[in-house]
Amino acid sequence: MTIIGIAGGTGSGKTTVVKRIAEALPPHYVAVVPLDSYYNDTTGMTDEERHAINFDHPDAFDWKLLTEHIKMLKAGEAVEQPTYSYLKCNRESETIHVEPKPVIIIEGIMTLLNKRLREMMDLKIFVDTDSDERLIRNIQRDVIERGRTVDMVIDRYLKVLKPMHEQFIEPTKKYADLIVPLGGENNTGINILKAYIEGIVTKVRRD
Helix, strand or coil: CEEEEEECCCCCCHHHHHHHHHHCCCHHHEEEEEHHHHECCCCCCCHHHHHCCCCCCHHHECHHHHHHHHHHHHCCCCEEEEEEECCCCEEEEEEEEECCCCEEEEECCCCCCCHHHHHCCCEEEEEECCHHHHHHHHHHHHHHHCCCCHHHHHHHHHHHHHHHHHHHHHHHHHHCCEEEECHHHCHHHHHHHHHHHHHHHHHHHHC
């Protein structure tokens, strides 16, 4: 089994990179584990406390559960991946059943931050995109998908996303084996990754 970590800032295009890699492989050979599914269980909090959570800070994630699930998948055991509601700021009761597969991709803004998680990865990737481009993508996504105004998105970017990116996300670039500039628009970089991972799958088939 090969564990691949793919990190990058909000709006960097990492989800597009993951999608294109996953589409190039047989479905039964790859499983994607989103870091966003592993926000902390906030059942014991009040609504006010939940809505005050900074989802772009490392403390918002349940690293222990994620690490345990990756260990289980690597050992050939299935896991019940949690699902998270941004509206409720808490986990849903439903889970997603994830079977162990030859390629496991962990994707999220801080995928390379946790040392124990990093040590389980066979390949670490950082999707790097210009800050202006990331801001534009955030505006487009949040205005269209989340009903926020442009002013709200810019205010959040300046007060939360930008400082969290500089403090926690950007420094993890040093842990990456590969850096993919321009995100999902970097066809050459993505094709190289696809070829590398397809090579892993081919070896698994032979074995």
